Amino acid sequence: MRDFAQLIKNLDSTNSTNRKVALLSTYFREAEDPDKLWTIALLSHRRPKRPVNTTRLREWASAIASIPLWLFEESYHIVGDLAETIALVIPQEKSSNKKSLHQRMQDLVALRGKPEREQRSYLETAWLEFDHYERFAFTKLLTGGFRIGISQKLMTRALAKATGQEEDVLAYQLMGGWTPATTTFEKLIYSGQEAAEKSKPYPFYLAYPLEDPPEELGDPKAWFAEYKWDGIRAQLVCRDQQVFVWSRGEELVTDKFPELEQLAASIPDGTVIDGELLVRKGKEIGSFNDLQKRLGRKTVSKKLLTENPVFIKAYDLLEWKGQDIRDRSMEERRSQLEHLFPLHHQDSERLELSPLLPFKTWKEVSEYRAHAREEQSEGLMLKRRSAPYGVGRKKGDWWKWKVDPLTIDAVLTYAMRGHGRRTNLFTDYTFALWHEGELTTFAKAYSGLSDAEFREVDRFVKKNTTDRFGPVRQVKPELVFEIAFEGIAPSSRHKSGVAVRFPRMLRWRKDKKPEEANTLDDLKAFL
Amino acid sequence: MKRPLLAFDEKGIFCEPAGVYLDPWRPVDKALITHGHSDHARWGHRQYITHHHNKPIITSRLGTISAKGISWGEPLLVNNVKFSFHPAGHIPGSSQIRVEHKGEVWVFTGDYKLEDDGISQPFEPIRCHGFITECTFGIPAFNWRPQEEVFHDINTWWRENKEEGNTSVLFAYSLGKAQRLLKHLDQSIGKVYTHGAIENMTSVLRTFMELPPTIPINKDTPKAEIRGNLILAPPSAHGSVWLRKFAPFVTASASGWMAFRGARRRRAVDRGFVLSDHADWSGLLKAVKATECETVVTTHGYTEIFSRYLREELGYNAYTQHTEFEGDQEENASAEDKETA
CATH class of the missing domain: 3.60.15.10 (Ribonuclease Z/Hydroxyacylglutathione hydrolase-like)
Incomplete structure (x- = not known):
């Protein structure tokens, strides 16, 4: 655990990406194999299930720190990270911990389901044995996602440096449903595991947002255009008469979408399709909210299956007849993909082709984009016909050209402190619109302002707090912001009666007085 | 009443x-x-x-x-x-x-x-x-460690930067923190250079107390001479054109807020020393x-x-x-x- 904590501390001590990669690759050369395996697991979102809920963690930590629970909570709201708060309020600095990372992780796995008394005494002992960084790293493993500013891509690069394996090969090896219990470092890095092999998707190729006019892309004949669907990017892997569905977070989500399993019957083995997972609502495409209902459930009820059935809009073919065809051109892959269709009646509702848009000029493409929202899409995708299927986000061959967001001017009414690098700054805001002479909450937004603007709003919040509800500050309704969002749908769960998609602050309207902000009726006019 | x-x-x-x-x-x-x-x-x-x-x-x-x-x-x-x-x-x-x-x-x-x-x-x-x-x-x-431990860390950081050929830039308020650091920096490692704001205040303090030597940076100071040494600068110098001239350097901030990982990341300094x-x-x-x-x-x-x-x-x-x-x-x-x- 000490090496691992030292690694986290060192990673925290630099802002240079190269330095981070160097530190990680040194660790991957020097640490014990089981520790390395766990480190890879943790940095690729394979954290074991939380053995203890955070309410207990707060209670036990505040007891050890001899502070009342409310004071712990207040501190947590300021620090912005539970693990960090626990590491800070238990001010123990000398480590007497002897266990390694993998031993600690095995302890945590075993801790799940143990009686509460045992859990508590284990954690208390551990917390007091650790120094600050060990306590932070360990507790971070116990709480939410283990996000420490190291992306999986960065980790893969470091691992490639340390092992001599190709980065692309490793990206592929690290995918799939493995856990530290089902493999070893040797196996994971140097040999394909057949069982997991079957389900493995390919790394997704991601598009860059188009900022310049499309004319800059050159000859329109060299490009495909299609709608950009507002669902979840997904890979449909069909091997050995089985279907696996992967989402973009490299998460296996097959069990959440049982209706897709039957596709195994009509898609040949050795086929991997890239597409967009969407909900079908009668003849229309459901909203992103409808899709989220499917994701949020642990068990899929019959009712949900009937009301919100999913389907995939296919737009690329990555594997055909068991062959990786990613290096073939978009045009070739597309034509091979089209050969799969039409499917049988039942299956055609589960998988359909995302149509290519016919065009000769960029002007026509702009026309499609102008009407993209009417097609229930969020814009266009432009893909170079001659391009192979890449890895990760690369500039040049795939562009997303989203429709301009909808916007509305709203009043800042509540604020909360942020997390991570916004610790201790009021950066999480609630916005309201006028309705019958009062301000009605309609959205929360956390992004879109510059650091300097956030600091200015932070000072405003601190000086203009009118009431406090735990961590939430009510502020004088004075600041107006232009809020941008991608879509809007009726919602019974929201006080305003509508839910907006991906709201963020486009601009601070310093030129506007709060009474000049928009009304709820203005917002509903977008429906 | x-x-x-x-x-x-x-x-x-x-x-x-x-x-x-x-x-x-x-x-x-x-x-x-x-x-x-x-x-x-x-x-x-x-x-x-x-x-x-x-x-x-x-x-x-x-x-x-x-x-x-x-x-x-x-x-x-x-x-x-x-x-x-x-x-x-x-x-x-x-x-x-x-x-x-x-x-x-x-x-x-x-x-x-x-x-x-x-x-x-x-x-x-x-x-x-x-x-x-x-x-x-x-x-x-917030629980401060004894300052000897923090200064030990700061001097170690400086020494390591020097060994790697980097200049150390330490951000601190010009009144108080800068002189406290100056007092405890180990000048057997190298020399301490100062930004104008810090030099001004340090010279005011020198009228009534003893402080270790500093070298004020001015437009005639040869850049090569500074390399590997330490620059004391106010936080506002972070990211400034003035500072860029002294590359390659590594930055650190000395403040109580450095106890927070988020604050360190927001300041975008390489290292945060918790010293208040x-x-x-x-x-x-x-x-x-x-x-x-x-x-x-x-x-x-x-x-x-x-x-x-x-x-x-x-x-x-x-x-x-x-x-x-x-x-x-x-x-x-x-x-x-x-x-x-």
């Missing part, structure tokens, strides 16, 4: 029977000033009374003012109210102000810390009935207890949280008063740093 000896009004902390203000934030006739930071020693008062060591500091910052110096513990009688200044340990020349009238004693801390930093007269607890205290770091997430001139959680509690007071007024920092703790857990009559003191503002480089940057 009788009127309190010290009241909070729109101009500052007002002692009505004496007609004087403590650290006022609007111009007044007579101001008693705890220390030289710009949120406590503001511009525009007709008369300033402060400790002898703080007098050159505020004179250099505020220009032509009428200022009178006073010694630790020296009584100052105004309309039968007895004022005296006592060391606060925050920065050189920083004081707490004791106010006594008809047997009632109040103490206003200004800013303070309990640890002896090696350059400021160490904090002295004073018994009182009412204690008006800052609580910039008044939550239990304010009291930490246990320091604040220790200071309150040592006064044997009944009433505690919190003025700046995590005021609501700290006073609630004192009230609910320790039984003090504790409450918050709004002031315009800023304490150690994480995001604001002090104004004078900006002016001379």
Whole structure:
């Protein structure tokens, strides 16, 4: 655990990406194999299930720190990270911990389901044995996602440096449903595991947002255009008469979408399709909210299956007849993909082709984009016909050209402190619109302002707090912001009666007085 | 109910029977000033009374003012109210102000810390009935390590940077923190270069105290000569054109806020050293207890949280008063740093 904590501390001590990669690759050369395996697991979102809920963690930590629970909570709201708060309020600095990372992780796995008394005494002992960084790293493993500013891509690069394996090969090896219990470092890095092999998707190729006019892309004949669907990017892997569905977070989500399993019957083995997972609502495409209902459930009820059935809009073919065809051109892959269709009646509702848009000029493409929202899409995708299927986000061959967001001017009414690098700054805001002479909450937004603007709003919040509800500050309704969002749908769960998609602050309207902000009726006019 | 000896009004902390203000934030006739930071020693008062060591500091910052110096513990009688200044340990020349009238004693801390930093007269607890205290770091997430350990880390960092061929850039407030660092930097590793704002303030402090040597950076300083050495710069120099000339360098910040990972990342410094001139959680509690007071007024920092703790857990009559003191503002480089940057 000490090496691992030292690694986290060192990673925290630099802002240079190269330095981070160097530190990680040194660790991957020097640490014990089981520790390395766990480190890879943790940095690729394979954290074991939380053995203890955070309410207990707060209670036990505040007891050890001899502070009342409310004071712990207040501190947590300021620090912005539970693990960090626990590491800070238990001010123990000398480590007497002897266990390694993998031993600690095995302890945590075993801790799940143990009686509460045992859990508590284990954690208390551990917390007091650790120094600050060990306590932070360990507790971070116990709480939410283990996000420490190291992306999986960065980790893969470091691992490639340390092992001599190709980065692309490793990206592929690290995918799939493995856990530290089902493999070893040797196996994971140097040999394909057949069982997991079957389900493995390919790394997704991601598009860059188009900022310049499309004319800059050159000859329109060299490009495909299609709608950009507002669902979840997904890979449909069909091997050995089985279907696996992967989402973009490299998460296996097959069990959440049982209706897709039957596709195994009509898609040949050795086929991997890239597409967009969407909900079908009668003849229309459901909203992103409808899709989220499917994701949020642990068990899929019959009712949900009937009301919100999913389907995939296919737009690329990555594997055909068991062959990786990613290096073939978009045009070739597309034509091979089209050969799969039409499917049988039942299956055609589960998988359909995302149509290519016919065009000769960029002007026509702009026309499609102008009407993209009417097609229930969020814009266009432009893909170079001659391009192979890449890895990760690369500039040049795939562009997303989203429709301009909808916007509305709203009043800042509540604020909360942020997390991570916004610790201790009021950066999480609630916005309201006028309705019958009062301000009605309609959205929360956390992004879109510059650091300097956030600091200015932070000072405003601190000086203009009118009431406090735990961590939430009510502020004088004075600041107006232009809020941008991608879509809007009726919602019974929201006080305003509508839910907006991906709201963020486009601009601070310093030129506007709060009474000049928009009304709820203005917002509903977008429906 | 009788009127309190010290009241909070729109101009500052007002002692009505004496007609004087403590650290006022609007111009007044007579101001008693705890220390030289710009949120406590503001511009525009007709008369300033402060400790002898703080007098050159505020004179250099505020220009032509009428200022009178006073010694630790020296009584100052105004309309039968007895004022005296006592060391606060925050920065050189920083004081707490004791106010006594008809047997009632109040103490206003200004800013303070309990640890002896090696350059400021160490904090002295004073018994009182009412204690008006800052609580910039008044939550239990703040627990300072002994400064020897922090300085050991800072010197090790400098040595390692030098070995890798990098210059070390250490950001610190120009008054107080910079000189505290200077005092403890191990100059057997290399030389200490200073940004203009820091050099100015350091030379003011040199008029009444000994400090290790510094080399001010000016436009004629050869860049090659600086490499591997250490530059002390105000936080506002971070990311400036001025600083870019000294590449390759590694940056660090020395502040209490560096206890937070988020604050370190926001500042975008490579390294954060947790070193503060304010009291930490246990320091604040220790200071309150040592006064044997009944009433505690919190003025700046995590005021609501700290006073609630004192009230609910320790039984003090504790409450918050709004002031315009800023304490150690994480995001604001002090104004004078900006002016001379």
